[in-house]
Amino acid sequence: MANKNLSTPGKRAAASSVIHQAIDAIVKRFGKGAIMALGGDPGDRPSYDVIHTGSINLDRALGIGGLPRGRIVEIYG
Template structure:
């Protein structure tokens, strides 16, 4: 790096630290954040290998996407079982009202220890999720499914009522908050 760029960079980093505090910017090799990512295995070794880190990252939002009956809920339940096997506390927000406890138990989920909610509206589901996240006591939360998170206004509205974009707004707001 030439001397002029070096001075400009030093000045800029000093200004950033003055405004945002020491440690707000630094070179990665000089005590930057650790790249160690805690993971929860999926219970499927080939998938864990394909994900590159050995499972799904802990403390992050992970969306499982696929066609109907492609195994999304099964995978989510396996992740909950793995989190429990590691000693974690898990929650299942059943927006579809379709959780099969017998099937979940066969996948290894200790169903008696799962916090389960069957919310009436999308807002209620996401508020419950937010409260669980903020408790810092939960290791994994599954919302099954995003498609079933129907906004209150859509439920209370008349048939034919235009509710275009309501769910997208609800999800956008919730994801920014979470």
């Protein structure tokens, strides 16, 4: 991928606009909760019944506090 220099405010604003348009398109097609920003407002994420992993850091990284109950989860690595 090309290395883009986003040092000017105009370029940053354009990149931010493209990102927001992509997020809006995903939300429009797949619904709210289909995409979430890392570190976003906790009120924006839907509440799921979860199974805690026992690792606080892993639960936080998963974004919902654990593994979603009643869903198929693949653990790879």
